[in-house]
Amino acid sequence: MVYYQQALVISKQIGDRSGESNSLNSIGGIYASQGQYPKALDYFQQALVISKQIGDRAGVGTTLNNIGAIYDSLGQYPKALDFYQQALAMQKQIGDRSGVGTILSNIGRTYDSLGQYPKALDFYQQALAMQKQIGDRSG
Structure with missing residues (x-):
């Protein structure tokens, strides 16, 4: 550090x-x-x-995602979802498909933590589709 x-x-x-x-x-x-x-x-x-x-819209999107991850770790899921949604909108605006895939997956994980499995599955499937489109095999 x-x-x-x-x-x-x-x-x-x-x-x-x-x-x-x-x-x-x-x-x-x-x-x-x-x-x-x-x-x-x-x-x-x-x-x-x-x-x-x-x-710096890319920086804004990344940082919003980072903040969402903190709230997710704290179990403050509604706040996490709010920041993830803001980050998702920004990444879509700038055309960062890799970022979109990551955030969709993060949103899915949050819904999974909330026990909202159909929503979680929907976001995981969107993330998978995006990651396939861009050839992100690790994603």
Whole structure:
């Protein structure tokens, strides 16, 4: 994490807002993987503000998905679904089919956690179709 924090400082110093947002997302990801969800959310929220300010729609979509994943991990499924839906809309707008497939799968997982299996299956099937279209064999 030290390197991401150093990159964040440098990005701020040179006015690289995109780099700043990327570093914030990376730091948030590390906190998320450590189960430190409030810290992760703080970094993701900062990244989201910057991505919106600079018009980085791909960054906005990625960060919304990251926030959704945190709420999913916290068991706050309605919030997770809200952020996933926002991320899905953004990824569709910019034509990021790989991102769309990932988010569809995330939404399916959330509905699965809620015990809403028909909805989960629907989203998993949409994700599978998208991943087949783009040749994402690992997806």
